[in-house]
Amino acid sequence: xxxxxxxxxxxxxxxxxTERAKxxxxxxxxxxxxxxxxxxxxxxxxxGHEKMTPAEVFAYRSYGTHPNEPGWWIRIVPNMxxxxxxxxxxxxxxxxxxxxxxxGIGHHEVLIEHxxxxxxIATMEQKQVxxxxxxxxxxxxxxxADPRFEMVLIFKNHGxxxxxxxxxxxxxxxxxxxxxxxxxxxxxxxxxxxxxxxKCLYCVMIEKERNxxxxxxxxxxxFIAFCPFASKSPFETWIIPKRHDACFNSVTVDDSKxxxxxxxxxxxKLHVSLNDPDYNYVIYSSPCREKASDYFHWHIQLxxxxxxxxxxxxxxxxxxxTAIPEESAKFLREVxx
Amino acid sequence: xxxxxxxxxxxxxxxxxTERAKxxxxxxxxxxxxxxxxxxxxxxxxxGHEKMTPAEVFAYRSYGTHPNEPGWWIRIVPNMxxxxxxxxxxxxxxxxxxxxxxxGIGHHEVLIEHxxxxxxIATMEQKQVxxxxxxxxxxxxxxxADPRFEMVLIFKNHGxxxxxxxxxxxxxxxxxxxxxxxxxxxxxxxxxxxxxxxKCLYCVMIEKERNxxxxxxxxxxxFIAFCPFASKSPFETWIIPKRHDACFNSVTVDDSKxxxxxxxxxxxKLHVSLNDPDYNYVIYSSPCREKASDYFHWHIQLxxxxxxxxxxxxxxxxxxxTAIPEESAKFLREVxx
Numbered sequence: 001x002x003x004x005x006x007x008x009x010x011x012x013x014x015x016x017x018t019e020r021a022k023x024x025x026x027x028x029x030x031x032x033x034x035x036x037x038x039x040x041x042x043x044x045x046x047x048g049h050e051k052m053t054p055a056e057v058f059a060y061r062s063y064g065t066h067p068n069e070p071g072w073w074i075r076i077v078p079n080m081x082x083x084x085x086x087x088x089x090x091x092x093x094x095x096x097x098x099x100x101x102x103x104g105i106g107h108h109e110v111l112i113e114h115x116x117x118x119x120x121i122a123t124m125e126q127k128q129v130x131x132x133x134x135x136x137x138x139x140x141x142x143x144x145a146d147p148r149f150e151m152v153l154i155f156k157n158h159g160x161x162x163x164x165x166x167x168x169x170x171x172x173x174x175x176x177x178x179x180x181x182x183x184x185x186x187x188x189x190x191x192x193x194x195x196x197x198x199k200c201l202y203c204v205m206i207e208k209e210r211n212x213x214x215x216x217x218x219x220x221x222x223f224i225a226f227c228p229f230a231s232k233s234p235f236e237t238w239i240i241p242k243r244h245d246a247c248f249n250s251v252t253v254d255d256s257k258x259x260x261x262x263x264x265x266x267x268x269k270l271h272v273s274l275n276d277p278d279y280n281y282v283i284y285s286s287p288c289r290e291k292a293s294d295y296f297h298w299h300i301q302l303x304x305x306x307x308x309x310x311x312x313x314x315x316x317x318x319x320x321x322t323a324i325p326e327e328s329a330k331f332l333r334e335v336x337x
Numbered sequence: 338x339x340x341x342x343x344x345x346x347x348x349x350x351x352x353x354x355t356e357r358a359k360x361x362x363x364x365x366x367x368x369x370x371x372x373x374x375x376x377x378x379x380x381x382x383x384x385g386h387e388k389m390t391p392a393e394v395f396a397y398r399s400y401g402t403h404p405n406e407p408g409w410w411i412r413i414v415p416n417m418x419x420x421x422x423x424x425x426x427x428x429x430x431x432x433x434x435x436x437x438x439x440x441g442i443g444h445h446e447v448l449i450e451h452x453x454x455x456x457x458i459a460t461m462e463q464k465q466v467x468x469x470x471x472x473x474x475x476x477x478x479x480x481x482a483d484p485r486f487e488m489v490l491i492f493k494n495h496g497x498x499x500x501x502x503x504x505x506x507x508x509x510x511x512x513x514x515x516x517x518x519x520x521x522x523x524x525x526x527x528x529x530x531x532x533x534x535x536k537c538l539y540c541v542m543i544e545k546e547r548n549x550x551x552x553x554x555x556x557x558x559x560f561i562a563f564c565p566f567a568s569k570s571p572f573e574t575w576i577i578p579k580r581h582d583a584c585f586n587s588v589t590v591d592d593s594k595x596x597x598x599x600x601x602x603x604x605x606k607l608h609v610s611l612n613d614p615d616y617n618y619v620i621y622s623s624p625c626r627e628k629a630s631d632y633f634h635w636h637i638q639l640x641x642x643x644x645x646x647x648x649x650x651x652x653x654x655x656x657x658x659t660a661i662p663e664e665s666a667k668f669l670r671e672v673x674x
Contacts, residue, residue: 008435162647314619
């Protein structure tokens with residue numbers, strides 16, 4: 001019998017498709033296709049190719065080395081083809097007294113995670129991953145302080161199936177001058193829960209997941225990772241601070257390192273057990289001027305791109321998950337990484 | 338300068354990425370990969386293979402032929418691996434006093450659109466496409482009358498990139514015992530617009546699109562097809578009845594034929610100009626017991642699967658469209674199909 005489960009944070013239903021369910025070990029483990037051996041020569045993100053990108057915004061680099069030259073270990077550059085641009089008019093306009101639009105104001109940058117091409121977070125050393133998360137924090141704090149921006153989104157597309165064409169390990173950061181419906185709906189649900197219960201919905205979710213245990217993957221002093229009760233797709237994982245915190249900018253340096261540890265462990269487990277699957281992750285955080293919110297709680301959503309989004313998902317928003325979250329969690333918990 | 342546009346019906350913003358924009362003729366025209374020549378022997382939807390599916394629910398077939406034998410031109414069968422099943426308990430339960438779930442009640446069937454394997458709506462005769470839309474209507478009316486169901490969703494996945502593994506032309510119909518957030522949010526936006534303006538938002542959208550002309554693809558007596566102002570992806574098209582109508586079940590037989598004409602024309606234009614792209618379409622309609630709603634308006638959303646959904650879309654719900662809707666519309670309007 002399939003089961004419908006609702007995510008308390010989003011109120012979205014998913015179908016846990018028991019009739020079609022696969023055991024965790026039966027998911028296809030297709031290795032990524034080999035890359036053109038000349039790709040490295042053309043890669044704008046490789047060390048030594050600094051001139052192939054716009055001038056760097058920021059880098060972690062060795063003493064005495066110069067911007068836009070080798071010597072860095074993390075490098076942040078504007079996106080060459082930005083989805084949004086920093087300068088323009090923040091006003092909303094209407095066409096035909098009906099269609100709302102505005103200039104595409106925002107900020108779009110690429111965080112190059114390593115000087116070398118053939119790495120991913122799952123295969124890097126812990127120290128380097130810590131640097132990535134420290135850089136996320138630095139950039140988040142800077143962009144969030146810009147009064148034009150309402151949302152700063154840090155995300156990663158790993159693999160062609162997750163929407164990237166560049167193999168060199170990188171993340172992206174986009175700041176927007178709007179709060180999109182997608183985030184607004186989550187905020188509304190969290191607010192309603194808070195008003196009814198006087199507690200942060202996410203804090204309660206953490207408590208419930210810790211009690212239930214069966215979906216927990218990993219827990220450290222300050223973070224917990226679990227497959228959500230209503231996982232939308234196989235091996236979906238949330239990584240969330242155990243302490244109430246609405247905004248990613250209040251992460252401390254020590255927190256960043258611990259978060260790097262947890263994130264790397266989960267990605268290593270996926271890498272080892274599913275043969276380097278494509279994935280996206282996203283850091284959800286409160287809007288920039290609601291840093292101290294009592295009802296929202298920042299978290300990372302990690303989605304391996306193992307199943308297709310088809311017409312039913314498009315039309316209903318209901319995802320069909322062919323893996324049982326408790327089984328996915330048990331499987332990942334036991335993977336040695 | 339990129340532009341942010343908001344869809345008035347969903348309040349979702351999209352980025353019209355002018356910096357990355359492609360001309361309509363520059364979108365890749367990759368033909369679908371050749372199919373294994375033995376696929377037809379194994380295809381459960383081909384005429385003569387009726388025993389390979391569960392017993393048919395319904396068919397349009399010639400006089401004197403028998404169910405589950407050849408002689409049909411449209412055949413509807415239960416999905417072999419249904420996402421939802423018809424019998425069970427409709428009650429909602431809670432685990433840990435927090436996680437809501439219920440049995441996966443619903444209905445999931447496949448509408449086989451043609452007895453032969455190598456067709457698609459774009460390449461079928463008009464008469465056959467009319468029969469498909471008449472069958473949609475028949476099934477919609479029947480399923481909607483079942484008091485257990487709140488939503489009936491008719492959709493189509495065409496091509497591997499749109500989530501189907503079976504090449505034989507088919508649609509799917511899923512009825513659910515819940516109204517998902519995705520539809521609820523659209524209903525809420527429409528309701529708010531109605532309360533503010535005393536008019537159906539979609540009726541106004543049609544009027545505005547007719548006035549603007551530049552995004553209109555095709556118009557008949559009773560239907561209009563256009564690329565929405567805030568198209569989420571290249572060549573996204575909405576097909577909508579010009580007369581106010583909340584529910585797909587009030588479509589008449591004549592309407593169905595006219596709708597088949599419009600839908601087939603649009604799909605032929607896509608087929609010819611983009612080399613048979615993968616696509617999904619979905620018929621959005623009001624919940625089953627709100628048939629006569631003054632504020633919702635049924636419509637078809639057709640989405641060619643030309644661009645990838647990556648971390649930014651996942652985390653923000655904002656889509657980045659690399660085609661300018663007015664250019665896509667002009668291009669499709671001019672394609673001879």
